[in-house]
Amino acid sequence: MLKSELLESHNVFKYDEKIEKAVKEIEKLLKSSYNISKRSIALLLLQEDEEITALVKSRETSFPEISDIIKKTKMLFSEPLYYVITMQRQKKVDEIVSQVVRTRNNSKKLISNWLDKITVQPVTGIPILLMVLYFGLYKFVGEFGAGTLVDFIEGSIFENYISPWVNSAVKTYIPNEAIQELLAMDYGIITLGLRYAVAIILPIVGTFFLMFSIIEDSGYLPRLALLVDRVFKSIGLNGRAVIPMTLGFGCDTMATLVSRTLETPRERVIATLLLALAIPCSAQLGVILGMLSGMPAALAIWASFVALVFIFVGYLAAQVLPGEKPVFYMEIPPLRLPRIGNIIEKTVSRMQWYFLEIVPIFILASVLIWIGRMTGIFDAIIRLAEPVMMALGLPPETAEAFLFGFFRRDYGAAGLYDLKKTGVLNGVQMTVASVTLTLFVPCIAQFSVMLKERGVKTTLAIVAFVFPFAFLAGYMVNLILKTAGVVW
Amino acid sequence: MKCCHDGRKENIFSKFFKRIQDANSLQSYAKRKLVLVGTPNVGKSVIFNKLTGAYATVSNYPGTTVEVFRGTSRIGGELFEVIDTPGMYSLMPITEEERVTRTLLLNESPDIVLHVVDAKNIERMLSMTLQLKEAGFPIILVVNMMDEAERIGREIDLEKLSALIDVPVVGTSAALNRGMDRLRKKVAEYVKKRAA
Numbered sequence: 001m002l003k004s005e006l007l008e009s010h011n012v013f014k015y016d017e018k019i020e021k022a023v024k025e026i027e028k029l030l031k032s033s034y035n036i037s038k039r040s041i042a043l044l045l046l047q048e049d050e051e052i053t054a055l056v057k058s059r060e061t062s063f064p065e066i067s068d069i070i071k072k073t074k075m076l077f078s079e080p081l082y083y084v085i086t087m088q089r090q091k092k093v094d095e096i097v098s099q100v101v102r103t104r105n106n107s108k109k110l111i112s113n114w115l116d117k118i119t120v121q122p123v124t125g126i127p128i129l130l131m132v133l134y135f136g137l138y139k140f141v142g143e144f145g146a147g148t149l150v151d152f153i154e155g156s157i158f159e160n161y162i163s164p165w166v167n168s169a170v171k172t173y174i175p176n177e178a179i180q181e182l183l184a185m186d187y188g189i190i191t192l193g194l195r196y197a198v199a200i201i202l203p204i205v206g207t208f209f210l211m212f213s214i215i216e217d218s219g220y221l222p223r224l225a226l227l228v229d230r231v232f233k234s235i236g237l238n239g240r241a242v243i244p245m246t247l248g249f250g251c252d253t254m255a256t257l258v259s260r261t262l263e264t265p266r267e268r269v270i271a272t273l274l275l276a277l278a279i280p281c282s283a284q285l286g287v288i289l290g291m292l293s294g295m296p297a298a299l300a301i302w303a304s305f306v307a308l309v310f311i312f313v314g315y316l317a318a319q320v321l322p323g324e325k326p327v328f329y330m331e332i333p334p335l336r337l338p339r340i341g342n343i344i345e346k347t348v349s350r351m352q353w354y355f356l357e358i359v360p361i362f363i364l365a366s367v368l369i370w371i372g373r374m375t376g377i378f379d380a381i382i383r384l385a386e387p388v389m390m391a392l393g394l395p396p397e398t399a400e401a402f403l404f405g406f407f408r409r410d411y412g413a414a415g416l417y418d419l420k421k422t423g424v425l426n427g428v429q430m431t432v433a434s435v436t437l438t439l440f441v442p443c444i445a446q447f448s449v450m451l452k453e454r455g456v457k458t459t460l461a462i463v464a465f466v467f468p469f470a471f472l473a474g475y476m477v478n479l480i481l482k483t484a485g486v487v488w
Numbered sequence: 489m490k491c492c493h494d495g496r497k498e499n500i501f502s503k504f505f506k507r508i509q510d511a512n513s514l515q516s517y518a519k520r521k522l523v524l525v526g527t528p529n530v531g532k533s534v535i536f537n538k539l540t541g542a543y544a545t546v547s548n549y550p551g552t553t554v555e556v557f558r559g560t561s562r563i564g565g566e567l568f569e570v571i572d573t574p575g576m577y578s579l580m581p582i583t584e585e586e587r588v589t590r591t592l593l594l595n596e597s598p599d600i601v602l603h604v605v606d607a608k609n610i611e612r613m614l615s616m617t618l619q620l621k622e623a624g625f626p627i628i629l630v631v632n633m634m635d636e637a638e639r640i641g642r643e644i645d646l647e648k649l650s651a652l653i654d655v656p657v658v659g660t661s662a663a664l665n666r667g668m669d670r671l672r673k674k675v676a677e678y679v680k681k682r683a684a
Contacts, residue, residue, distance in 0.1 A: 013618065035594050040579070040623035049580050051587075082580070086615070093614040100649040101610065104641035257555075260584050261574075334608070334636065339663065 015088045019081075022046060022073040029062040029069075046070055047082040115335050119223040129224065136211045138289060141282075145207030146290025154199035166190050182370045193366035196414040197359050204286030205410075206351055212250050212282070213346045217338035221246055235311060236270050236318025237262070244271050248279035251354070252409070253446040255279070256453060270317045272454050276442040277466050278310035283410030287417050288434050298431045305435050305477060313469075357445065358410070365404065365411060378403075388471060392436065393478040394429050395419075401433070402440065409443045428481045436474030439466065520679060521596060522561075522568045525589060525620070526604035527613055528575030531632040534662040535604060535671075536572035539563070556592060564676025571596070579619040593625065600679060601625045602671075607637035607644060607659070614653070621655060626682055628656045628674055635661040 014020055026042035034041055034055075044052040045066060057063050070081075077084050118124040163184075170184040184191045215221065221243060229239030241262060248255035252275045259271040280288065292299040372378030385399035392398075397419060405412025416433055419425050425433065442450065442463075450459040522539075524532040536542070540559030557572035573592060574585035581587040593601070603620055605613040610631065620627050631646060650657040658674050660667030 035597055037622065037624035040619070043622065044580065047580055051581075051590075086578075089615050089618055092618065093611060096614060096649065096652050097611040099652065100645040102643045102645075104643070263583050336636075342663070 013089075013092050015085060018073065018076050019046070019085065019088070022069050025069050026066055029066050030056070030060060031062070032059045043085060046073060047085055112335055116223070119220065119335075120226045122227065125223075125227045129227065132215065132220070136215060137208075137285075138293075140211050141204065141208045141286050142289030142293050145204045146286040147293060149203035149207065150200055150290060153203060154195070158195050158199045163191050163195065178374060181373070182367070187366060187369050187373065189363050189366040189370075192369075193362040194359075196411060197355070197362045200287065200414045200417060201283045201358060201410050202351070202355065204290070205283050205354055206347070208250065208282035208286055209347045209350045209354075210343070213343045213350075214338050217336065217342060217346075219335045223335075231311075234318070235274075235314025236321065237267055237314070241267065241271055244275065245279060248275045248281065249285060250282050250350075252276070252279055252281045252442060253449050256446055256449045260453060266321050269321060269454065269458055270314060272450055272458070273317055273462050273465070274310060274314055276446065276450065276462050277313060277439055277469070278306055280306070280413075280438045281409050281443075284413040284438065287410065287413035288438065291413075291417050291420050291430060292434060295427055295430075298427050298434075301431055301477070301481075302434050302438070305473070306438055309439060309473060361444070362411060369403075392432055392471065392474045393482065394433055395424055397424055398429075398433055402437065405437055405440055405443075409437075409440075409446075411443075412437050412440070428478070428486055431481065432474050432478045435477050436470050439470035439473050442466075520566055520568045520599040521571065522563075522600045522602065522675065523571045523573060523593065523596065523598040524602050524604060525573050525576055525593065525616075526630075527577050527606075527616070530575075530604045530606040530613070531662050532572055532575070532604045533557075535602070535630065535632070535660070535668075536570060538662055538665065538668050539568075539672075540570050556588065563672045564679075566676070566679065568599075568675075571598070576616070578616055579623060599626065599682070600675060601627045602630050602675075603627050604630045604632050607631045607633050608640060608642065610644065617653060617655060621653065626678070628658060628671075628678060629653070630671060631657060631659045632662055634659045635664060635666065 015023070023039060023042040023046070026045060027038045030038045030041060041052060041056065045056060048070070056066065060066065074081055119128055166188075167184045170180050170188075174180050174183070181188060183189055186192065224246070225239035225242035227239075228242055232238055232241055241259075243261065244255045244259040247258050255275050256272055259268050259275065262268050262271055288302065289299070292302060369378060372381070381403060382396065382399040385402065386396045389396055389399050398416070401412050401415030401419060403412075404415040416425070416430070416437060420430060447459070447463070450462065454462075524536055526532050536557060536559065539561040541561075542557075542559040555574065559570045559572075561568050561570045571592065573589040576586045576589040578586075579590065581590050601620060603617050605617070617627065617629050629650075631644060631649075634644075637644065644659070646657045646659050656674055656678055658667060658671045660671055662668060
C-alpha cells in the first residue's frame with residue numbers, strides 16, 4: 001500500500017451525521033497531500049485549529065469553500081464544534097472502557113486516599129509542608145550538607161592537606177609568580193575554583209538533589225501545587241507554577257526551561273522574572289542556610305524578606321502585565337513509595353550534569369579573575385563597587401563575592417561563605433549580603449536560557465529590573481536593621 | 489532540562505547530555521523512527537530509558553520533559569531512532585510543549601508511534617488514541633503502570649480493547665521492567681507487517 005493510502009484507511013469510528021457530512025465535504029476539497037489523514041485535517045479545521053487552518057489556507061485554492069462548510073456546520077450546534085467533537089469522541093471512549101475495564105474494591109486505596117487528603121487540605125497540609133521544609137531542607141541540606149559535610153571536606157581535607165600542599169608545590173616548582181597565582185594562592189584555579197566546586201558546592205548540591213529526588217518521586221509536588229494554588233493566583237500564576245518554582249530551588253536554569261509548561265505567555269514571563277529574582281538555587285540556598293544556620297533570627301529575616309519580595313513583585317507583575325487569568329488544571333499522580341534505584345540514578349545524573357556545568361565555569365572564572373587582577377581591572381571594578389557596598393553597610397571585600405555571583409549564583413554564595421569564615425562579616429552584614437545576593441542577577445547559564453526562551457526584549461527588561469532592585473532591597477534591609485538597632 | 493531540540497545543538501545544555509549526544513551520532517544509520525507520545529506523567533521517559541539505555545529525567549510529576557529527546561535502540565535486529573516528546577493531552581495543542589510534540593509528529597513521519605497511557609486513567613487517555621488512529625499514524629497502544637492499576641483493583645481486558653479500537657495493545661509496568669520484551673516484540677512485528 002502507498003503511504004497516502006495507509007493514511008486514509010484508518011477510520012475507527014464515526015461522529016454524528018452532521019459532523020461526518022462536513023468532514024466528507026471538506027475531505028473532497030483537500031487536494032494537496034498532508035502528513036496526516038485528510039479526515040483528521042478536516043476535523044481539526046472544524047475545530048478551528050490555528051496552525052492547521054493556516055496551513056490549509058496556504059495550500060488550497062478552495063479554502064473559501066471550506067470556510068463556508070465550517071461556518072454552516074457551526075450553525076447546526078449551540079456549542080462550539082471543538083466541544084461537540086470532543087464530547088462525541090469521549091462518549092465512544094466511555095463505551096469502550098465500560099467493556100474492557102473492571103474495578104474491584106480494594107482496601108489499599110483507603111490509606112493512600114487518606115494520605116492524599118491530609119497533604120492537600122490546608123489545616124494538615126501546611127504543617128506537613130513545614131515539616132518537609134524543616135527536615136528535608138534545613139536539617140538535611142542546611143545542617144548536614146552545608147554544615148557537617150562542607151566542614152569535613154573543606155575544613156579538614158582542603159585546608160589541612162590539599163591547599164597547603166598545592167601552594168608549596170607550586171612555589172617550589174614554578175618560578176613565575178604570575179603563574180603561581182593562576183594555579184594556587186588566594187584566587188588560583190585549584191585553591192579557589194576547584195575548592196569552591198568540590199568542597200562547598202558539591203556536598204550541598206548532592207544532599208539537595210537527593211532530598212529533592214525523594215520528594216519529587218513520591219508525588220508530593222503536585223499536591224503542593226493544589227495547596228498553594230490560591231496564594232499563587234494572587235501573583236498571577238496558578239498552582240501549576242509550583243513545579244518550575246520548586247525546580248528553581250534545584251537549579252533556576254532548569255526551572256526557566258520548565259516554565260514553558262505554563263499555559264499563557266503572561267504566566268511564563270512572571271515565572272521567569274520570579275525565578276531570576278527571588279528563587280535561590282540549591283547551591284546558593286545551601287550555602288546561605290549553612291552560613292546563617294548559627295543565627296536563626298538572621299535566617300528568619302532572610303527567608304521572610306525574600307518571600308515578601310517574591311509575593312510583592314509577583315503581585316505587581318500580575319497587575320502590570322496584561323493577559324487572561326490562569327485556570328488551574330493538573331493531573332494529580334498517585335503518591336508512590338520512591339524507588340531507590342531511580343532516586344540514586346537521578347541524583348547521580350543530576351550531580352554529574354551539574355558538575356560538568358560548574359567546573360569549567362569555575363575554572364574560567366578563576367582565570368578571568370586572575371587576568372583581571374594582573375591587569376588591574378579587577379581592583380578597578382571592586383573600587384567602583386565599593387561605594388555601593390558602603391551604602392549597603394558591607395565591607396569592600398564583599399564586592400568580590402558579588403563579582404563572582406555574576407559567573408554563577410553559587411560561586412558568589414561560596415565567596416560569602418569564605419568571608420564569613422574569616423570573620424570579615426558580622427551578622428547584620430551577612431543578612432544584608434545574603435538578601436542582596438539572592439535577589440541579584442541570574443547566573444550566565446540562566447541568563448542564556450532566558451534569552452532562548454523569552455527573547456531578548458523580555459530578558460533585558462527583567463535584568464534591568466532585577467539588578468537595581470536587588471541592591472535597593474539590600475539597602476532597605478540594612479536600613480531597617482540599623483534603625484531597629486540590631487547588633488549581631 | 490532536556491537537550492537536542494532539532495538543529496539547536498549549540499545551546500549550553502547539549503554538553504551535559506554527552507551520552508545522548510553519542511547516541512545521536514548513530515542517527516544517520518538509524519532507518520526507523522519510533523516516537524513516544526502521551527499525556528504527561530505516564531512513563532514515556534522510563535520507556536525511553538529502557539529502550540535506549542540513555543538517561544532522561546524521570547519523576548513523579550507531570551511535565552518533566554519539555555524538549556524533544558532522542559536516542560537509539562536496536563529492536564528485533566533493526567536500528568531505531570527513539571524520540572521522547574513532551575506530554576500532550578490531545579491532537580489539538582494548547583500549551584507550547586504540546587505544540588512541540590504535534591509539530592514533531594507532523595514533520596518527522598514516524599514509522600511507529602507508541603501512545604503511552606496510564607492504566608489507572610485510561611478513560612481519560614483513549615481519546616487521543618482515537619485521534620492518532622484517525623490521523624493515520626502507525627500506532628501501538630502501550631498501557632503502562634499495569635501494576636498500579638492492579639493494586640487499586642482494576643482489570644483491563646487488553647485483547648478486547650485491541651479488537652475494539654483496531655490497534656495493537658501491550659500492557660507494561662515499565663518502571664519494574666515488566667512487559668518491555670513483549671513491547672519490543674510487538675514493535676518488531678508491527679514494523680515488519682507494515683513493510684510487507
